[in-house]
Amino acid sequence: MSEKYDASGVPTTGHVWDDDLGDFTNQPPKWWMLGLAASAIWVVVYWIYYPSVPNAAGNSYFKGVGGWSAIKEMEEDKGTVDAVRKKYEDKIKGMTPAAILADSELSEYVKRSGKVLFGDNCAACHGTNGVGTKDKEGLFAPILTDDDWLYGGKIDTIHETVVGGRQGMMTAHKDSLSAQQIDDVAKYVLAMSEEGKEKADTNAAVAAGKKVFEESDCTGCHGPDAKGMQAMGSANLTDKVWRFEGSLDGIKRTITYGVNSGDPMARIAVMPSFKEAGKLSESEIKKLVVYVYKLGGGQPDEAAAPAAAAAAAPAAAPAAK
Ligand code: HEC
Numbered sequence: 444m445s446e447k448y449d450a451s452g453v454p455t456t457g458h459v460w461d462d463d464l465g466d467f468t469n470q471p472p473k474w475w476m477l478g479l480a481a482s483a484i485w486v487v488v489y490w491i492y493y494p495s496v497p498n499a500a501g502n503s504y505f506k507g508v509g510g511w512s513a514i515k516e517m518e519e520d521k522g523t524v525d526a527v528r529k530k531y532e533d534k535i536k537g538m539t540p541a542a543i544l545a546d547s548e549l550s551e552y553v554k555r556s557g558k559v560l561f562g563d564n565c566a567a568c569h570g571t572n573g574v575g576t577k578d579k580e581g582l583f584a585p586i587l588t589d590d591d592w593l594y595g596g597k598i599d600t601i602h603e604t605v606v607g608g609r610q611g612m613m614t615a616h617k618d619s620l621s622a623q624q625i626d627d628v629a630k631y632v633l634a635m636s637e638e639g640k641e642k643a644d645t646n647a648a649v650a651a652g653k654k655v656f657e658e659s660d661c662t663g664c665h666g667p668d669a670k671g672m673q674a675m676g677s678a679n680l681t682d683k684v685w686r687f688e689g690s691l692d693g694i695k696r697t698i699t700y701g702v703n704s705g706d707p708m709a710r711i712a713v714m715p716s717f718k719e720a721g722k723l724s725e726s727e728i729k730k731l732v733v734y735v736y737k738l739g740g741g742q743p744d745e746a747a748a749p750a751a752a753a754a755a756a757p758a759a760a761p762a763a764k
């Protein structure tokens with residue numbers, strides 16, 4: 444043992460290396476010892492107060508004298524949230540979607556819960572937040588964020604759509620029109636979309652198609668102006684928005700086999716009825732309607748905008764865009 448250790452006056456445990464490195468027997472500082480004792484006591488108190496030790500069989504545990512449990516805490520929190528919600532939920536029960544929309548506090552509330560409901564019930568077909576989903580045949584379900592509507596973007600129309608479902612029907616033309624006629628009329632439809640209806644109407648190259656359009660049954664459903672009729676969800680054929688494939692071949696297929704026509708090659712477009720499915724409560728449907736309206740494409744009407752009610756404006760022309 445060297446002099447260095449003797450000079451410190453503190454004995455070592457006997458472990459000394461290299462003459463200047465050793466284990467001393469110094470006591471730890473008092474504050475540290477107190478801290479250690481306090482935490483030992485804390486552990487015991489904690490163990491007794493809160494649920495802790497499992498029993499030997501492993502199927503139960505010591506519940507703690509404080510009566511705390513994670514489930515109890517969650518239920519208390521949920522109770523607090525439900526109490527806040529109840530105020531809104533009670534109101535919504537007795538209101539129409541238009542009235543909810545007119546109430547800024549309620550419509551803000553509904554917009555948030557609507558987002559979750561939409562994700563659970565609608566997004567599979569309409570895409571996250573209503574941006575639409577595409578497959579190789581075009582849009583699987585329409586985009587709900589724009590102002591292009593098959594059936595209409597008024598709050599009551601959207602309500603009708605979600606409650607009752609929709610199923611646009613276009614007859615197949617494979618038997619009523621020749622291949623040449625289908626080719627011509629498809630070219631006319633394409634020209635209306637690309638050049639606008641007026642130009643297409645004076646376009647010599649598609650004149651034959653125009654004649655087919657006017658003389659077969661097209662105008663009966665799509666209207667003389669080809670802008671569609673929202674009452675039956677027939678698409679506007681003069682805009683650049685395509686429900687199904689907008690290529691010449693795609694348009695020919697739609698015309699040849701129709702939509703929901705029963706033909707095996709027909710385009711399928713079915714919006715389920717959410718009232719029938721019974722999956723959603725009436726309040727949930729109303730919330731979704733307000734949510735969809737607020738996605739961006741909602742069109743105001745008399746009931747939704749009380750200020751305009753006095754004007755008693757007639758319903759807008761179908762498929763106005
Ligand atoms: C199984 C797929 C599917 C589900 C689920 C679905 N939709 Fe649809 N939805 C469609 C299709 C397809 C159409 C277009 C129907 C047509 O072309 O006639 C449509 C049309 C609509 C329209 C009319 C759009 C317009 O342009 O007029 C609205 C509004 C709508 N859906 C809202 C909803 C809401 C809200 C939900 C959830 C509660 C929902 N949809 C769930 C497939 C679906």
Ligand code: HEC
Pocket residue numbers: 593610611612613614616628629632656659660661662663664665675676677678679680684685686687688689694697698702712
């Ligand atoms: C019985 C009514 C009916 C008749 C007749 C009809 N259509 Fe349609 N058509 C519809 C409906 C409804 C849709 C929209 C289907 C949907 O989106 O669910 C549609 C969709 C279309 C589309 C697809 C539009 C898009 O955005 O993808 C084209 C193209 C079309 N029709 C052309 C014609 C032509 C051309 C004729 C005449 C040869 C015709 N239709 C006759 C009801 C009809």
